[in-house]
Amino acid sequence: MTIPYTILTTVGSVIAVFNMLIFSAAFELKQNTFSVEKDKRIISNNNSSTSKIFYNYSALECAVECVNEEKCHAASYDKSVLTCQLCLNTSEFFSYALETTSGWNVLRKVGKNNIKELKTPIEADCYLDESWNYNGHVNYTHSGRTCQMWNLQSPHSHSFTSEQMSDFHSNYCRDPSHTLTPWCYTIDEHYSWEFCSITKCDTCQQVENIPVGLTVKYNMSYGLLGALYSCKSFTANESTDHCPSSICQSDGTWSDFSISCGVDDCYNNSSTYRGKVSCSALGTTCRRWDSVSTHDLPSDPADHPTNYCRDPKGEGRPYCYKGANDWEWEYCHVTKC
Known part of the structure; x- marks a missing residue:
C-alpha cells in the first residue's frame, strides 16, 4: 500500500x-x-x-x-x-x-514565588531519561576545561560524525558513546576528554550539612555521582585510613564517608604522597598493591601490603587498582597542598 x-x-x-x-x-x-x-x-x-x-x-x-x-x-x-x-x-x-x-x-x-521552597540541584542542567538524550548547553567538563567543538579534529581527533550527532557544530557535552554520563573532548591538549558534571534529574540533592572544616565538590563519572570531601586546613596529626568519597545511592541518599586532615593528607608532588586514602574517587575500595600483578609498585616496600593510593607511575595524581582485573585502576580524591 x-x-x-x-x-x-x-x-x-x-x-x-x-x-x-x-x-x-x-x-x-x-x-x-x-x-x-x-x-x-x-x-x-x-x-x-x-x-x-x-x-x-x-x-x-x-x-x-x-x-x-x-x-x-x-x-x-x-x-x-x-x-x-x-x-x-x-x-x-x-x-x-x-x-x-x-x-x-x-x-x-x-x-x-516558590523557588525558595526547593532544595538546590547539584547542577542547573540535568536529563530525565538517558544520558545520551541530554540536549542542554553545558560546554565545560567537571574540572572546568572548555569543550572542543565536535566538528573539529584538533587538538584531539575522533571518529564521530554529523550523521551521529544532531548538534555536531557545537561544543556541548553529549554522550554519543553511551557511557552513561555526558562528556566532551577538551581544548586542553594534555587532556583528551573528561566527563561533565551533568546528573539525572531525580538524583541526590546537594549535601545540606557539610561538616565544619570541610568543603565538598561533585564529580560525575560512568553514571555515578560522587561528593568529594576536602579539608580546609591540615594539622600536625598523622594520617588515618579514610575514604573521602561519598556516592549517590539508588534511594537518593549519600553513602558514608570518612576523612583525615593530617600533615600527610595532601601533596605537592603526587609521587611522594604518604597519606592513607584507601578508595578511588568513585568510592571503590582499593586493592592491596601486593595483590596486583604489575611492575609499577610503590618504591617503599612498606606500602606493598597496604591499599593506600600512591603514584608509582608518575601519573601526576595518586591512584589505586580496583576490581578483579589487574589493569583496572582509578584516580583517588586527594587534595593538593
Whole structure:
C-alpha cells in the first residue's frame, strides 16, 4: 500500500513538532525550572481547578506537557504504569499536599514565588531519561576545561560524525558513546576528554550539612555521582585510613564517608604522597598493591601490603587498582597542598 505524500508530510511535521517540544523541555530543565521529588504523589491542591491525565507517557513527555501548559505548576508521574497527571492551578502561588507512594515522582515547576521552597540541584542542567538524550548547553567538563567543538579534529581527533550527532557544530557535552554520563573532548591538549558534571534529574540533592572544616565538590563519572570531601586546613596529626568519597545511592541518599586532615593528607608532588586514602574517587575500595600483578609498585616496600593510593607511575595524581582485573585502576580524591 502506498501512503500519500501529504500524510507522510503531516506525520513528519508532527514528529518534528514533538522533537521541538522535547528540546523545549530540555531547555526548561537547563534553566532549572523543574525539581523532581522521588516516591511522592500529589493528593490535594487548594488552588487546583482541574487536572489532566495522560497514559503511556515517559517522564520527559510528562514534563513537556507541563512546560506547555501555562497553568501547570507540577505533575505526578507513575513510572511503573507510565501515567502522567498534571496539576493545574488558577493561582500563581502553588500549594499542595503530598503522600509517599513508591514508584511515583512529582515533577515540580519552579516559579518565582516558590523557588525558595526547593532544595538546590547539584547542577542547573540535568536529563530525565538517558544520558545520551541530554540536549542542554553545558560546554565545560567537571574540572572546568572548555569543550572542543565536535566538528573539529584538533587538538584531539575522533571518529564521530554529523550523521551521529544532531548538534555536531557545537561544543556541548553529549554522550554519543553511551557511557552513561555526558562528556566532551577538551581544548586542553594534555587532556583528551573528561566527563561533565551533568546528573539525572531525580538524583541526590546537594549535601545540606557539610561538616565544619570541610568543603565538598561533585564529580560525575560512568553514571555515578560522587561528593568529594576536602579539608580546609591540615594539622600536625598523622594520617588515618579514610575514604573521602561519598556516592549517590539508588534511594537518593549519600553513602558514608570518612576523612583525615593530617600533615600527610595532601601533596605537592603526587609521587611522594604518604597519606592513607584507601578508595578511588568513585568510592571503590582499593586493592592491596601486593595483590596486583604489575611492575609499577610503590618504591617503599612498606606500602606493598597496604591499599593506600600512591603514584608509582608518575601519573601526576595518586591512584589505586580496583576490581578483579589487574589493569583496572582509578584516580583517588586527594587534595593538593
